Amino acid sequence: MNIRPMQKYFGSCHCGAVRFQIETDFPELTMCDCSICRRKNALMVKVHESQFQLLAGEESLTEYQFHTKTARHFFCKVCGIYPFHRKRVTPDNLGINVHCLEDFDPAGIPVRQAVGAAML
DSSP: OOOOOOEEEEEEOSSSSSEEEEEEOOOOEEEEOSHHHHHHTOOEEEEEGGGEEEEEOGGGEEEEOOTTSOSEEEEETTTOOOOEEEOSSSTTEEEEEGGGBTTOOOTTSOEEEEOGGGOO
């Protein structure tokens, strides 16, 4: 049972060029074992695109795609931080790197291990 209320959270890359807000109640967090997620070691929360707003920095984003080129991984061109990606299986959702959120503590939120390495 989720005990967190639906709230707005603000996030950014390290240098602040890319800024965004999300709205979520954090039903779970995800760690994926695919080749890119293993390397960036991000802890993610899934939000629908209607719960995401890019506030600044569209021109500072660069995109990386691999394998099926369906998922769209975004990085800041200035500092290199990975704040979010558009998901492969559910492209109307984004995976948000919770380490980029301001004043957010992931303690107590269940973490699901996603088996992305097996996706073909």
